[in-house]
Amino acid sequence: MGGNLSRRRRAAGYAVAVAAPPVLLPVLVPLRDRLNLASDVVLFLVVVVMAALVGGVGPALVAAVLGAGLLVFWFTVPYHTFEVGHVDNVVALVAFAVVAIVVGSVVDVSARRAEDAAAAAEIEAADRMRAALLTAVGHDLRTPLAAAKASVSGLRSRDVTLSPDDRDELLATADDALDRLTGLVESLLDLSRLQAGALPVRIRATALDEVLARALDDLGVAPRAVVLDVPDDLPAVRTDPALLERVLANLVANAQRFAPADRPPLVRAQVAADRPGTVEVHVVDHGPGVPAADQERIFLPFQRLGDADNTTGIGLGLALARGLTEAVHGELVPRPTPGGGLTMVVTLPLEEGA
Structure with a gap:
């Protein structure tokens, strides 16, 4: 009834x-x-x-x-x-x-x-997600796997005599391809854990400059590849440092991809003037930017707007960055960069008493 x-x-x-x-x-x-x-x-x-x-x-x-x-x-x-x-x-x-x-x-x-x-809408969304994932697996995951396989096969081949330099180059190629493959798989797993609510989050007082330094070390950025503007007296924030490190690394890598060679990305941290009790981290690039109508689409999985020439990612970086930011009780929003480009703003709560 x-x-x-x-x-x-x-x-x-x-x-x-x-x-x-x-x-x-x-x-x-x-x-x-x-x-x-x-x-x-x-x-x-x-x-x-x-x-x-x-x-x-x-x-x-x-x-x-x-x-x-x-x-x-x-x-x-x-x-x-x-x-x-x-x-x-x-x-x-x-x-x-x-x-x-x-x-x-x-x-x-x-x-x-x-x-x-x-x-029906849920089924349709799941079907779209599966189709996008299959497309990604069919190309982006297979590409580094094929490169690693070709390098290893070359090293094992007895038909070709390799010099030490050739061996080193093949090993470096295989190592780079496997690193990219590992990163893609980890991103997929992290996104699935986020969607399932199974990603462990450990919130504690965190020094932002230390997290940013580790994120840049993980990226292996060259000198002057990123401009930093982080005050020495910046108060601690409440976050999960490991997850925040992933967020900042993804945002800086994305900014580097689009920033012109003569204008490297800028990472600026400051206490928010209009939101008491919070700190903002701005990751600024002066690239082509993103139209206002597409600024939310860039956070969807498997989206690579304006990145048609890139073949080494499956469009999970920004989706994962927003998901991780929200998991640590923060906020990630895009803003246009004055003069052209895109600025990603991460807002985090201050540690109580900071």
């Missing part, structure tokens, strides 16, 4: 069905000599419709049965009995019950269709 409506909605519907009809009695009984039965039926029908809209067929039937009983007992002659003395009254009461059932059924069907539509 409850259809596809939630238990909470059905309970509320039954509450309306039971409580509302008696509430009408003190209003309508003094007026029964001036109102005909049709008017009383319409008012009780409003209660049935309310119960149906809230709880579906079951509450509508309860409201209809209770309403019909009250109508017969209080508003049909002879009063205060369950006899119906006129055929017209019988017809009105039957119509009352039929309308109650129809309205409740319509609400129940609407709820079922809404749930089916939501399920």
Whole structure:
């Protein structure tokens, strides 16, 4: 009888069905000599419709049965009995019950269709995700794997004599390809853990400059490849340093990819002027930027807007960066860089008492 409506909605519907009809009695009984039965039926029908809209067929039937009983007992002659003395009254009461059932059924069907539509949307989204993942696996993951396989095969080949320099070059190629493959797989696993809520987060007081230094070390940036503007007296923030390190490394790597050679990315940290109790980290590039309409799309998995020439990633960097930022109770938003480019702003809460 409850259809596809939630238990909470059905309970509320039954509450309306039971409580509302008696509430009408003190209003309508003094007026029964001036109102005909049709008017009383319409008012009780409003209660049935309310119960149906809230709880579906079951509450509508309860409201209809209770309403019909009250109508017969209080508003049909002879009063205060369950006899119906006129055929017209019988017809009105039957119509009352039929309308109650129809309205409740319509609400129940609407709820079922809404749930089916939501399920279909989820399936469609999952299918798109699977298709994107298969595309990524078919190219981006296979490319470094093929490079590593070719390098190892060259090293094992007995048909070609390799010099020490050639061997070193093949080993370096294989090592780089496997590093890229490892990074891609780790990003996929981290994103899946984030979506499943299974990524461990350890929040504690953290020195931002230390996390940033480790992130740049992991990237292996050359001198002047990134310009830093981090005050020595910057207060500690509350975050997970390991996850924040991944966020900053992803953002700096993305900025380096698009920044022109003569204008390296800028990483600036400061206490937020307009949001007390927070610190902002700005990762600034002067590249082509991202149109305002696309600024949220860049955080979707497998998106590489304006990066058609890049073949070494599957578009997870920014999606992972935002997910990790939110996991450590921070916020990551894009802003246009004055003069052209894109600025990623990470907002983090200050350590209490800092």
